[in-house]
Amino acid sequence: MIDASKEVGKPIFFALLVITASFIPVFTLEAQEGRLFKPLAYTKTFGMFFAALLSITLTPALITVLIRGKIVSEKKNPISRFLILVYEPLVRLVVRLRNITVAVAILILLVTIPIFFKLGSEFMPPLNEGSIMYMPITPPGISITEAGRILQIQDKIIRWFPEVETVFGKVGRAETSTDPAPLSMVENTITLKPEDVWRKIPQKRWYSSWAPEFLKKLLRPIWPEERTMSWDELTAEMNSVLKFPGVTNIWTMPIRNRTDMLTTGIRTPVGIKIFGKDLSVIEEIGKQIEAALRDVPGTISVYAERVTGGYYLDFNIRRKEAARYGLTVGDVEDIIEAAIGGNNVTQTVEGPERYSVNVRYARELRDDVEKLKRVLVPTPVGAQVPLEQLADIQARTGPSEIRNEDGSKAAYVFIDMGGRDIGGYVDEAKKVVSEKVNLPPGYYISWSGQYEFLLRVRERLKLVIPITLLIIFVLLYLNFSSVTETLIVILSVPFALVGSIWLMYLLGYNMSIAVWVGIIAVAGLAAQTGVVMIIYLDNAYKKRVSEGKMNSWKDLAEAIDEGAVQRVRPKMMTVMTMTLGLLPLLWSHGAGADVMKRIAAPMIGGLVTSTILTLLIIPAIYAIWKGRGLKQHKEEKESG
Numbered sequence: 001m002i003d004a005s006k007e008v009g010k011p012i013f014f015a016l017l018v019i020t021a022s023f024i025p026v027f028t029l030e031a032q033e034g035r036l037f038k039p040l041a042y043t044k045t046f047g048m049f050f051a052a053l054l055s056i057t058l059t060p061a062l063i064t065v066l067i068r069g070k071i072v073s074e075k076k077n078p079i080s081r082f083l084i085l086v087y088e089p090l091v092r093l094v095v096r097l098r099n100i101t102v103a104v105a106i107l108i109l110l111v112t113i114p115i116f117f118k119l120g121s122e123f124m125p126p127l128n129e130g131s132i133m134y135m136p137i138t139p140p141g142i143s144i145t146e147a148g149r150i151l152q153i154q155d156k157i158i159r160w161f162p163e164v165e166t167v168f169g170k171v172g173r174a175e176t177s178t179d180p181a182p183l184s185m186v187e188n189t190i191t192l193k194p195e196d197v198w199r200k201i202p203q204k205r206w207y208s209s210w211a212p213e214f215l216k217k218l219l220r221p222i223w224p225e226e227r228t229m230s231w232d233e234l235t236a237e238m239n240s241v242l243k244f245p246g247v248t249n250i251w252t253m254p255i256r257n258r259t260d261m262l263t264t265g266i267r268t269p270v271g272i273k274i275f276g277k278d279l280s281v282i283e284e285i286g287k288q289i290e291a292a293l294r295d296v297p298g299t300i301s302v303y304a305e306r307v308t309g310g311y312y313l314d315f316n317i318r319r320k321e322a323a324r325y326g327l328t329v330g331d332v333e334d335i336i337e338a339a340i341g342g343n344n345v346t347q348t349v350e351g352p353e354r355y356s357v358n359v360r361y362a363r364e365l366r367d368d369v370e371k372l373k374r375v376l377v378p379t380p381v382g383a384q385v386p387l388e389q390l391a392d393i394q395a396r397t398g399p400s401e402i403r404n405e406d407g408s409k410a411a412y413v414f415i416d417m418g419g420r421d422i423g424g425y426v427d428e429a430k431k432v433v434s435e436k437v438n439l440p441p442g443y444y445i446s447w448s449g450q451y452e453f454l455l456r457v458r459e460r461l462k463l464v465i466p467i468t469l470l471i472i473f474v475l476l477y478l479n480f481s482s483v484t485e486t487l488i489v490i491l492s493v494p495f496a497l498v499g500s501i502w503l504m505y506l507l508g509y510n511m512s513i514a515v516w517v518g519i520i521a522v523a524g525l526a527a528q529t530g531v532v533m534i535i536y537l538d539n540a541y542k543k544r545v546s547e548g549k550m551n552s553w554k555d556l557a558e559a560i561d562e563g564a565v566q567r568v569r570p571k572m573m574t575v576m577t578m579t580l581g582l583l584p585l586l587w588s589h590g591a592g593a594d595v596m597k598r599i600a601a602p603m604i605g606g607l608v609t610s611t612i613l614t615l616l617i618i619p620a621i622y623a624i625w626k627g628r629g630l631k632q633h634k635e636e637k638e639s640g
Contacts, residue, residue, distance in 0.1 A: 012532070015527070016048050018476065018524055020052070022524030024468045025516075032453075091616070094619060121510055133251070133257045135188070135257070142183055154186070162198075171186045250268055251416060268449060271414055273411075275409070289437055296428055300417055302414070307411045310401075314394045315332075316391055335378075476527070488625070496522065496526030518603045526610040529574065533615075564619045
């Protein structure tokens with residue numbers, strides 16, 4: 001038992017360290033992706049680290065204490081006998097056809113590379129929060145009366161959908177300094193009913209066109225001929241109904257929307273920031289971008305801010321006329337402020353609450369320019385002078401708001417897109433903008449929203465992943481003390497990821513941070529199983545060398561057969577326990593399920609190909625490597 005523990009203790013210790021080191025890229029994540037995935041990385045790392053320590057300390061001690069009696073041979077176990085019966089002929093075949101086996105593996109890898117580049121890219125998978133945020137945007141200058149009317153109509157239409165539990169809309173600025181929303185931005189929070197009561201949509205199955213009704217009744221419980229309406233289909237139907245002149249629709253989710261707005265200022269998945277000096281030129285550039293992006297596939301809506309579209313009343317005080325009545329400019333402005341805008345004159349105390357008392361003209365005396373002209377201004381002698389005798393009132397347009405970012409004036413273009421990945425959409429949209437939009441000197445644009453986060457993570461992983469691979473290489477070299485064996489394990493990782501990429505492609509998932517976490521996890525597992533397989537092969541090879549039985553190719557084939565077959569049951573146990581633990585995640589549903597699915601999918605696909613790699617391809621590569629050494633040794637022996 002002690003000899004067996006010494007034999008596997010070192011490789012298991014270093015294999016667990018490799019899994020621990022493989023999660024270094026996750027620890028380098030920052031902002032929201034770091035807060036989401038670092039707890040997972042800490043849990044995994046601490047678990048693997050202490051497992052590595054226990055594998056060389058407590059576990060050997062427990063083995064010697066707890067394992068008693070007669071130890072049954074591996075070959076007497078019925079499961080092992082079955083696995084060996086199936087696996088041993090395959091090992092002999094791949095060793096005999098080792099060059100063809102490796103060539104087929106390389107071919108599969110080359111075929112998988114184009115599939116990898118077909119996968120879309122996104123920052124985060126969709127996070128189903130159980131509610132929808134509907135944020136229509138209107139041109140600036142809309143009156144509060146009209147904004148309220150549109151909001152009520154929108155809420156009535158949304159409430160008509162049977163999937164909607166409640167809908168609550170807000171327009172304008174709340175009583176808080178953290179919500180500087182103008183009247184042109186409406187926010188509707190739509191709470192949905194549980195999906196099991198949503199409408200059903202007919203779905204054709206493989207048996208729908210030919211099976212008789214009695215057979216369909218037997219097949220429907222397994223392959224139902226209807227499915228629940230998806231979130232995208234529901235929002236698309238709402239979007240088609242909620243179309244008002246001058247209103248641009250945006251569909252998102254409440255928490256995600258708040259996160260995006262706080263971090264980038266963009267309330268849609270993709271946005272463009274336009275920088276420059278002149279607001280009118282910035283607005284014109286925004287209109288050009290808006291027109292150019294409407295026809296890009298995947299665009300649901302696009303809206304460029306009208307930064308100069310605000311409406312204002314300018315009071316141009318005539319100084320000579322004011323002086324004639326003994327008034328200063330400040331006196332006239334005080335009346336304009338008090339009568340039209342209102343002044344807080346006192347405060348009322350209602351228990352622990354305080355309320356300001358604001359005094360101004362009644363609404364019916366100030367809701368029209370002609371009425372404003374009749375606002376009375378008191379003079380020092382007691383006379384009341386109409387405001388139109390002291391000032392000219394003109395309606396003008398100007399900036400509704402002025403953004404300043406990175407030392408330049410800025411405006412935003414909001415792009416709501418769907419039906420495709422963010423990375424692919426932005427790549428195509430960039431080409432369209434560069435062809436159709438002319439940027440004057442001194443003006444430039446930057447792509448923001450979730451795409452900004454995507455670029456940040458890409459740049460960070462480009463730096464961190466090579467460093468992580470170097471650390472793993474050093475750990476493997478410390479274990480094997482052989483560059484060749486280390487390279488076999490390192491180069492086996494891409495083969496293991498073939499299953500991850502194909503399963504992602506079949507499920508229609510895009511590459512995201514959640515997917516990369518799953519790929520990092522399965523890469524560490526592939527390296528671990530590769531380490532243990534090579535240790536078994538090395539032990540069998542060295543045993544025969546020490547016994548003087550490594551003199552021919554037949555001896556090498558038997559050593560590989562012995563070392564590989566020993567590994568089949570623990571390898572299958574590892575794969576099956578992990579796969580059975582992860583499979584339920586693919587069918588999970590509800591809040592957070594989309595993230596878990598994208599972590600589990602690459603791990604399940606990778607475990608399948610990792611099993612094939614470890615059990616078939618590594619023995620073939622090992623046979624090629626040791627076969628060359630055997631041939632060279634034989635030639636030297638004959639020449640000597």
